Amino acid sequence: MRAGRDPSEIVLVAAAKTVPPEKVRAAIEAGVNVIGENYVQETKRVKAQIDLPVKWHLIGHLQSNKVKQAVHLFDVVETIDRQSLVKEFQQYASLADKRLELLVQVNLSGELSKSGVKPDEVLPLIETIAHSENLFCSGLMTLPPFFDEPERARHYFSELRELRDRLQPIVPGNVRLQELSMGMSGDFAVAIEEGATLVRIGTALFGPRGAQGS
Numbered sequence: 001m002r003a004g005r006d007p008s009e010i011v012l013v014a015a016a017k018t019v020p021p022e023k024v025r026a027a028i029e030a031g032v033n034v035i036g037e038n039y040v041q042e043t044k045r046v047k048a049q050i051d052l053p054v055k056w057h058l059i060g061h062l063q064s065n066k067v068k069q070a071v072h073l074f075d076v077v078e079t080i081d082r083q084s085l086v087k088e089f090q091q092y093a094s095l096a097d098k099r100l101e102l103l104v105q106v107n108l109s110g111e112l113s114k115s116g117v118k119p120d121e122v123l124p125l126i127e128t129i130a131h132s133e134n135l136f137c138s139g140l141m142t143l144p145p146f147f148d149e150p151e152r153a154r155h156y157f158s159e160l161r162e163l164r165d166r167l168q169p170i171v172p173g174n175v176r177l178q179e180l181s182m183g184m185s186g187d188f189a190v191a192i193e194e195g196a197t198l199v200r201i202g203t204a205l206f207g208p209r210g211a212q213g214s
């Protein structure tokens with residue numbers, strides 16, 4: 001509200017890597033509707049213990065040999081970063097008779113340690129997704145470098161929004177890039193000011209990772 005946004009436009013994705021299932025369940029019971037997971041194996045383990053109506057987003061890098069499992073585990077995959085991954089998702093989503101929502105992960109910093117495609121590789125990926133019967137692209141995701149000072153992340157967030165605004169008129173006709181997944185515990189307020197529709201928050205909800213038992 002402080003940013004002049006309609007709160008119903010912004011979805012809290014509870015980033016639950018390393019968080020034990022009972023804490024994830026408590027978050028859902030407190031009103032969380034979307035769980036973000038980084039790893040396929042961990043998701044399988046947590047999901048097996050949580051039978052609640054909630055959506056599961058993959059927010060971590062995916063190896064190709066895990067695509068088949070990911071199709072069954074996730075409602076949304078936020079980390080599409082290569083053409084081969086789209087081809088594999090189409091193959092397995094078709095076999096599973098499922099329609100899967102994808103976001104393209106964009107690397108705006110050029111950091112080699114971060115996944116994601118360069119801005120000029122986003123359009124071809126969206127086109128491949130749009131031409132895949134069982135897939136659709138709903139937007140973009142980014143993970144900026146870590147800064148102690150959240151203001152320093154702002155230009156990455158505005159860049160993602162501007163990229164979306166430039167792409168929207170030139171993507172295939174039925175594609176609507178309404179989602180911008182950006183912002184974490186330290187910088188979500190800035191991300192919301194810059195147009196985030198999905199904020200991926202772990203520490204601020206669950207406490208520091210590795211300290212769950214305490």
Ligand SMILES: *Cc1c(COP(=O)(O)O)cnc(C)c1O
Binds near residue numbers: 015017143200203
């Ligand atoms: C862990 C993680 C988050 C959440 O980070 P916090 O700083 O704990 O809020 C968000 N996005 C991705 C991709 C993550 O891996």
